[in-house]
Amino acid sequence: MDRSDKTMTTLGDMPSPRRRWTRAALVGLGLVLAGCAKDAPQDYFQPKGPNAEKIDNLQRPVFYIAGIVGVIVLGAVGYIVFKFKDRGQDIPEQSHGNPKLEIALTILPAIILAGIAVPTVITVFELDKKDDTECIINVTGQQWWWEYDYATGSCGGVEIAEPIVTSGELVIPTDTPVLLRITSRDVIHSYWIPALNGKRDAVPGRLHTLRMQADEAGLYTGQCTEFCGLSHARMRQAAVALEPADFQTWVDNQLEPYAAPEADSLAAEGEGTFIANCSKCHQVNGIANSDGSPVLSDPDLYVVSGVAPNLTNLLTRTAIAGWTFDILTEECRTTLWETRGAGFGELYLQGVTPECFDEVALREWLRNPTGMKPMFADATNLESTGGKYRGMPNLNLTEDQIDQLIAFLIERK
């Protein structure tokens, strides 16, 4: 029996290799198609604004061309592997050099690459345009959340009279070219809302700009895409686009003066607990001591990167701590996700209503933040930061204090 016979018999005895291949191919195809699920919110094949569309117009043909080339190459390799498999045949005739083929294989890829390079460079310049900017928002990354700082002035025709500082949820007017000025307070992060534009790194000491524009009112999400420490996976972000009239209402709501909770209420106790335990890191605009003096936070003494989220109007946003933990019930979250265009503004501007408020994550956060978002791989590492924390430390609050704080935080609107 020669070698080729032996191979044939062995293959013939195996339990139908063809069926196994077919099965593997079907599973693979299933996985690929699962990636195309229609309601994948961070799918960059579904642009929802002009900047993301420009990227899509570029990456789609490139993806298809590369896909076709890839299939041809893989097919040819597969064909050759099986056709010329070692069956003990003689070594084929050896040759060297084939000028025609070599020239063709140099020119063809060069043409394809040039065809990709020209529109790529044009798109890069278009995405970098700034002269039509109608609104500027400062975005600062920090382990592990994003801060948004709205400068005073006009934003898409809406006048912002006093600075607004929020976290997690970027609120922008629809159909308005917004320019984000992105930086970081500690390590390198990267800002990405796939439906609205590509990524931009947030680098300490540098200011990078990124255009944002949404066609339709709605909620668009993303996440930090540069590894930034232990809780990188829990650093997410959302952009909320509101029609200009609704954006005006949002600005008005944010700038509404502070209203102290009713005396002797649970919320009033919460205000005291907040001043005693939280205000050294967190600002709530307008909050005052009993003698009327303003309570001002001093987070640079306690937090490595120097800032903690501004907690004014906490329940006008819908998720906390790097937009990772929901404070909306699942049902209300689904409704918010699924509403686009008309109707979204009204729904969003209600904030987290009592029916929609899910306190589980917030309560757990106050109970044990480091359990939800680890800060140090080695818990004794605090010495290396001069006693400062990277995120929010566990403050060992009692359940009573937590009840008071929640009553206080949800009353602020």
Ligand SMILES: [Cu+2]
């Ligand atoms: Cu990050």
